[in-house]
Amino acid sequence: MTTADYIALAFFACVWMGYSWLLKGRTFFGRTSLTHAMTERRREWIYNSLRRDLKMIDTQIMAGLQNGTAFFASTSIFAIGSCFALLGATEKVDAVFADLPFVFHGGHAAFEMKVGGLAALFGYAFFKFGWSYRLFNYCTILFGSIPMLRDAESDVIAAERAAERVIRMNVIAGSNFNEGLRAIFLSIGYLGWFINPYVFMMTTAIVIFVLTRRQFFSQARLAIMDAGPPSNLHLSPVRRDIPSSGGSDLPEGL
Template identity: 70%
Template sequence: MNLPDYLALALFSVCWLAFAWVTGQKKVLPRVSLTQAMGEWRRHWIMNSLYRDLKMIDTQIMAGLQNGTAFFASTSIFAIGGCFALLGATQEVDAVFRDLPLLSHGGRSAFELKVCGLTAIFGYSFFKFGWSYRLFNYCTILFGSMPMAERARQAPEAARAAAERVIRVNILAAANFNAGLRAIFLSIGYLGWFAGPYVFMLTTLFVFFVLLRRQFFSDARRVVLADVIERSDSPSESGVFKPDPIGHHEDSL
């Protein structure tokens, strides 16, 4: 470990925190991120479910969200196991790195330290996916307690309060899922550290800008915000995204 290694690690941490901040639940930039827009579409979905009694579609969506979270949680466990297997083969890997040209090799101790860092990243992602799965489970229970369409019409305020609970838990579950997925994406940039600190910086910046493009300049974002952009006077919307025609909420993302 030398100064470039510490600088590369600091850059990795800054990129991680900055990306989480600009794409989080609170709007900190004039341009709405894809994650924030999808948070509003979650609200739109739950509010619409108040006015239909047949909720099989909604339960299928909930099951799909849970299954996707469980898949990535299992993937994180396998990745952690692969890291421990890599630690067990440190001597063989160290011999391979010594023979490779144009690579900055810091020795066996540095390699083990880097693998431990990679293990910590996958451990973080597993805890995020695990908590997201639990929150989606809670969200399903809360969704089951929502009133039927007739009762929602008779007591709209109570129905909206019940829907709001489901919305908030669903958005929290999605935030934890996104945090775990972000860790997996950034672990690709972390792999550059094994080739040296300067490669680590390049791969970190590459992954960081790819993720930023997906959040703020991707085709998926344009599709999600198509109706908002068409209603806007300028190509880049600056207002708060509210797709819900049923009811507006002051605390929208």
């Protein structure tokens, strides 16, 4: 480990924490982040479910969120196993790196420490995905407590309270999923450390640049923002959209 290695590792940690802090601020140069915009769409989706009795579409969406989280959790486990396999082949990898140009050869101990750090990254991602999967499971259970259309009409406050519980749980689960995915992305930048610390800093900066662009300047964000923000969904949407006659028909226009 050289001074450049310590500087590169500190740079990696700082930009990771800085990017996470930037997303918590929700805006960057006056632009709303893609993550925050999707949070509003989650709210819109859950409130829309109050307007229909048949909720098979919603349960399918929940299942899709869980399946995606389970896939990345499994992938993280395989990646951790690959890191341990790499530790068992230290001498072979060392011999390969010794013949490559521009690769800083720090010896067995440095290589094993770098592989251990990579395994720690994947371990962090696994715990985030695992927790997200469990929260999505809780979210499904909470979603089952949302009243049907007739009951929501008769007790609007209780229906909105049930919807808010689902929204909060869904947002927390999505946040943990995003943090796990961020660790997977940053592990790509971490691989630059196996070449030399300067490449490590460069690849980390490139990954952060790409992630920032996707959050604040991408076409995906533009597509969501063009749809327009939900209009006062927190102001008793059930009262506005559920007919007061008490029938089980859907409101007009839906």
